[in-house]
Amino acid sequence: MAFNPNELILDKVRQLTAHDLETGEILLRLTQLEDPTLSTSAEGEDVTDAVGALITTMYRAKQAEFSASNSLLSLDLAAAQYGTTKEVAGEDGFVDYAYEILPIVATKDEDGKPTDPATVTLSHAPVEDSVGFVYVIENNNIEATYPVKTDAAEGEASIDGSVITMPTGVVTGKVYVEYNFMNKEAVKIVNSAENFPTAVSVVIHALFRDVCNENKKYAGKIICHKAKLDPSSLELTLTSTGKHPFTFKMLKDYCSEDAELFTIIVSGQDK
Numbered sequence: 683m684a685f686n687p688n689e690l691i692l693d694k695v696r697q698l699t700a701h702d703l704e705t706g707e708i709l710l711r712l713t714q715l716e717d718p719t720l721s722t723s724a725e726g727e728d729v730t731d732a733v734g735a736l737i738t739t740m741y742r743a744k745q746a747e748f749s750a751s752n753s754l755l756s757l758d759l760a761a762a763q764y765g766t767t768k769e770v771a772g773e774d775g776f777v778d779y780a781y782e783i784l785p786i787v788a789t790k791d792e793d794g795k796p797t798d799p800a801t802v803t804l805s806h807a808p809v810e811d812s813v814g815f816v817y818v819i820e821n822n823n824i825e826a827t828y829p830v831k832t833d834a835a836e837g838e839a840s841i842d843g844s845v846i847t848m849p850t851g852v853v854t855g856k857v858y859v860e861y862n863f864m865n866k867e868a869v870k871i872v873n874s875a876e877n878f879p880t881a882v883s884v885v886i887h888a889l890f891r892d893v894c895n896e897n898k899k900y901a902g903k904i905i906c907h908k909a910k911l912d913p914s915s916l917e918l919t920l921t922s923t924g925k926h927p928f929t930f931k932m933l934k935d936y937c938s939e940d941a942e943l944f945t946i947i948v949s950g951q952d953k
Contacts, residue, residue: 685950690900691891695750700762700882700930703908709882710762714753716925718886720904722746722943746932746943747912748886748904751925755918757871759928763911765877771868778865780806781858783819788853796853804844806863813841816848817858824858879911884930890948899952906944908933 695718700710725743730736752759761768769776788800802816816839818826828849834840840847846859884906892898912929919925934941 687892687900687948689893690948691893691896693889693891693899696887696889698750698884698886700884700909703881703883706883710758712752712756712759715750716753718748718750720746720748720944744943747929748884748906748909748932749927749929751927753925755924755926757869759926760918761871762879763913763916763928764871764873765879765913766872766874769870769872771866771870773866775864775866776868776870777809777862778868779860779862781860783856783858786848786853786855786857798850798853800848800853802846802848802857802859804846804859804861807844808841808861808863812862813846813859816846818852819856819858826852828852879913881908881910881933883907884909884932889952901949901952903947904944905947906930906932907938907942908935
């Protein structure tokens, strides 16, 4: 007898992959999906007789979408939603932004008192002219601000490489510093106002169980040959428990002879 199930237990959605339409290369893979929903809709137009009695309703413009939340923040998903790609720093790196709270280090005289000049050493070599000020911190508040110059005058701090020399008389405490540096171990995503998601193909992999014997597992797939992430409303909750929601709008291919939105396949095997 042919494998022909009807009612099944949906165990879980295993993963979602999005592929380049031309090459088939995987552009996005999500494996921690929560609350997955496949929904369809259509526009209805009532057909009535001369006295307004309903004869029938004609439906057209069928639409479909898949929505879910990834349990973890996905940088690849965020890049795809913003219509860009995740950039990985190479050997040259790219400009990154840093802040540090550092102790002021000074030598001490015979009596143990700190002497001028005192210094602060940054963790990274700053990009030229990116250190504009140093801020003396007391009780977690900014108590004094000093400009940082290559050729410092009285009351200014000077910088040489990653070492900042504090002004005369500033020999103890901590300072807050902001600066740019070249980071070779980082990724970045640029959200441009002019870029939007591109069309991809999507495969949603699911796992089913037999309703009469839950030890029997079946592999399922929802295949959409053309879809696009919906960028109309994107909201990331920036907390440790926040989820990463997304919606794929499923599209029919106007260059295809059929009007397929998606296909559901359930296999008698669990792979």
